[in-house]
Amino acid sequence: MRPTAAALAVLAALIASPAAHAESKNPGLPPSIKIKALMVPVVNRGQIERYALYDVTMELADSSKLPDAQAKITRLQDAVLTVVYGAIEQGWIVRGNIANATALRARLDEAGQKLIGKASIARVLIMPVGRQSSLN
Numbered sequence: 001m002r003p004t005a006a007a008l009a010v011l012a013a014l015i016a017s018p019a020a021h022a023e024s025k026n027p028g029l030p031p032s033i034k035i036k037a038l039m040v041p042v043v044n045r046g047q048i049e050r051y052a053l054y055d056v057t058m059e060l061a062d063s064s065k066l067p068d069a070q071a072k073i074t075r076l077q078d079a080v081l082t083v084v085y086g087a088i089e090q091g092w093i094v095r096g097n098i099a100n101a102t103a104l105r106a107r108l109d110e111a112g113q114k115l116i117g118k119a120s121i122a123r124v125l126i127m128p129v130g131r132q133s134s135l136n
Helices: 002-016 019-026 063-071 074-089 100-117
Strands: 031-042 046-060 123-129
Touching: 002 063, 019 031, 031 063, 046 063, 046 074, 046 100, 063 074, 074 100, 100 123
Parallel strands: none
Antiparallel strands: 031 046, 046 123
């Protein structure tokens, strides 16, 4: 019985320690807004040859902004699409590949903050999710 009592004492000490307490707190995922998948045209010599598909997620700095962001999701989607098409013109997206992710994220962050509020976006995530191989 003594080994059991010793094991319980060690377990109680671990539970009471600050390190164990910090690990037991799970902050969860940050509040975020996911923009509908974007179809980005891949243009070659003035012709659309295929489409690339991207997911954009905006992580919010303050969870209290989530209801406001959700209420403005349609306007956010429009702003993101406008920025992405502008990025194609700027040369930040070339043949469906993101060539300047830093500039694109900064512009998306700026667009989101115009709609939701200053310092409301903590991080912008852009992830390619698919490509259409050809239009034929």
